[in-house]
Amino acid sequence: MKQLLFASTATIATAGIAAAESGINLSGYGRFGIGYLEDRAGAVTNVNTNVTTTSIVGGAVVQTPGQTTTGTAEVDTNDAILISRFRLNIDGFTETDGGVRFEGRVRLQADENSSTGEANNAGLNGARFSVIYGGLRVDAGNVAGSFDNLDDYFGTEPGLEEFLGQYSGVNYSFLEYDSTGSGGHAVFFQYATGDLSFGGSYDQQTQALNGSSEDTDRWDVFASYQFSSITASLAYGQRDLVNGDDESLTVFTLGAEFNDFYGTLFLADDDVADDDENGTAYGFSVAYNLGAATTLQLVYGDGSADNDSRNIGVGAIYDLGAGASLRGAVGEVKDGDDDGRIQADFGVWFNF
Template identity: 30%
Template sequence: MKKILFATTALVATAGMAAADVKISGYGRFGLDYNEANKNVIGRSDTNITSRLRLQFDMSTETDAGVVFNARVRMQSENRDGNPGRSAPGGDNGFNGARFGVSYGGLTVNVGNIIGAIENAPGLYTTTISTGTGIDGMDFHSLPIKGMNGVGWYWDSYDSDGMGANGIEALYTFSGFTGHVSYSRNNGGTVAGEAKGEARTAIMLTYSFSDYYVTAAYQSSENGPTRVINGKTVETTDGITFAAVGADFGQFGAKLAYGDTEEASSWTLEGNMDIGAASNVVLWVNSTDSEVSTDAADGTAYGINYQYDLGGGATLVAGYVDTAANDSQFQAGVYFKF
């Protein structure tokens, strides 16, 4: 698949340093979005245009000893449910927080807007272009880590709009094994005597062999947000557990994933199949057992995603989701990368 890549190479003046690279890449996506749940929001239409344009800047340089220093920033603009992006500083149409890294051999250490150990676990997201269903993921009902009212993203992850976790992480890969540890801390208040900010520590271990992989991840948190459920105070970001097994047999693929938080436990079964040389279909079902039976995420959701490779880096995407709250969602559009 052809990829248009703009790159500039500049010689670093310091002796003993290799060339420094700056690469620009990204993608665009746009399509029609129908979301039955919008009927519950006053003034919001159930049918809208969904879109995103992302530019990504990757910079790196390598020493004579083979140590690679790198950085990444993104700029993106998007529109979902008739809401054109975020107005907060660092939001749409501006750069996000930078991630800096250093790599040598199989070891990588990143600081700043880190990836996050749970976020990097194989099998967490679906095997589609949007990593969810449809052109923009459609609220990611397929994710097996749930909180009250669905996905809360209670774990550290690379933030394409904001400043990110501003943490530190180490990743190591060797002979089918991948280990990932991440840590972040919110410094909390700005005056003496205010409470400490939240601190998150996460670990992920994955082993890949032949056409299979197994993975597990866990996050602990201190001073994080709490919620009272059934008279009991729970910590929404502490004790997050994830595990998955999956396989890719070329034309066919499958995975089973499980997630658990103090608010809900959930599992997702997914299967995908290539149809001919250009088409792919993904089917998934998710079952969530929430601590509150009236929670909108409690129950079973399922979805189907279809992709057709148009060539030249463009893909036609269509998807349908029936949520645990029995709301229907549908999207169709085009994704193209450059």
């Protein structure tokens, strides 16, 4: 996403790099506000323990523990809940006399539980390690793959929670940076020279089958070229399945930035195990800076498959200065043949 119009969520950028040759950087953001989702419902896990009973048998006291049962049930919660996120990036870095930079990152993050409206605890995620020299960057560990790093894949995502996306029709599970878990423990590289950049990732996955583990490797490649104010990007990824089939995703994006305007076009083809999710995904996004610290956003995303998700909505950002802004959006989210549901949010975002 373009820094001109809105705050980036890119996972490979390191904010506020210090001038020292080595050290620790802290950066991140917070957000909180109200989120609304029509007919919100979620799954909760219930643990039911029967009370221990006490009896006397042959003059002796005997205690019989009750049975413990665990089940998951879907419960309704309020359509409007308090939404929040606190994210702290912890980056350690050093640079050799020859100009080779080494970095390591972990992230501390806490979000609300969108199913119940309750708060979750903060926790550290898996570590990412990086080597950077000139136009070459290599990441290892909890990394983002080609699609997650692709120019203009995400476009503009309206809302405090960025809940609307032009990519909503994509069903392929690509390698992503994991903010709250261990991540894929994979490798990603990128090389940039002039207006051209290219790279790829490899994730050595395993999946249990008949009592043994089978390789289900996942890899992807990409290339981006910028000419004038337009960037064109193409990416392809593939994942092996234990049954011998392959899943794949091909994505083409165009992004344009002219003064206060930023727009993207999105086209993808995914081939996944579920035939009802195979097909073409398409969408676009627009952001326009009206002046007076106000940016308007519009997004549309859909797909040709029976079970593809459709997103459509508008949003706005009002810059308060010093890295703080008011943000909100309203739109419709729809899965397959299900009825569309209205979703909206509004609140404060502040960077630090």
